[in-house]
Amino acid sequence: MRLVRFIGARFWLVAWLLACWQILSARRILDPIFFPPPSQLGATFAALLSSGELGRGLSATLARTCLGLLVGVAGGGLVSLVLCVSPRLRIAEVGGIGSACRRMRTGNSVHVHRDGVAVVSRRRRAPLADVEVNSRMFTNLLPFAARFLINAEMDDAGILEPVACDCEYARAGMNWRMRDIYSYGNLTGQGITLMGSDIVRILESALPQRFGGGPGDYQLVEYDGARQSQLELRVSPRAGAESVAAVRDFLLREIRGCYGGALASRVWTHSDGLKAVIAEPFSTRSGKVLSLHLLGPKVEADHAS
């Protein structure tokens, strides 16, 4: 009696629904083709179970499900492996921006991940180099993005254009590319990026204090070398520095104190990626000398013309 009360207290709603279903099906208010009565379902279940047909059907369904899962996992794993090994463009604040493919080998190009980020560009004057650049602005589209960004500028420039590429990315709908990508607000040499403002402080204040001259007498020029990007420290003859080697060593020591500078200093010391010369710093079209001459290949060509 207690058991009946226990079951009744917990399952009365289920029992009531089953009873309603049974009555409605039996009276054909519910179509028995779509809603066969529970009594018929129970009888069929018992018959299938006793004949062994249910076991056979279940194992066949399970086998098919497992096979589907296996194929899906293997395919997905293969796709993610391809995505992992393709070079990707990533900005810490925004996340993944684009992926390079094997067919676009020139111009530092990537397919834009248009499902996750919207990119537009605008012409603006670069703060550290007196030229106009195609500055890129990013808007996050993914609901789980780490930051909520609308047209955020990251001091990056590049050319945005549609591309007809015969690769997996283009077939997946990523038919816009960015090329000639570079940072106009930072100093980038051999894969290391330093804050432009840190470098400007050293060039305009620390170096003149130590070796003489003033702001505009020391300039870092970034250019594409034969195998890697190169940095050249131009020291104006006006500054009167006796030894370019001493100026170079001082610059590397000062860079060590910047954020990310310890690694940059080590790499540039060993790779000979930073050279110092006694030469007049480049001036811009307006005649101004800027401490950093950080220009990507496209803008460099515009600038030189």
Ligand SMILES: [Zn+2]
């Ligand atoms: Zn492609």
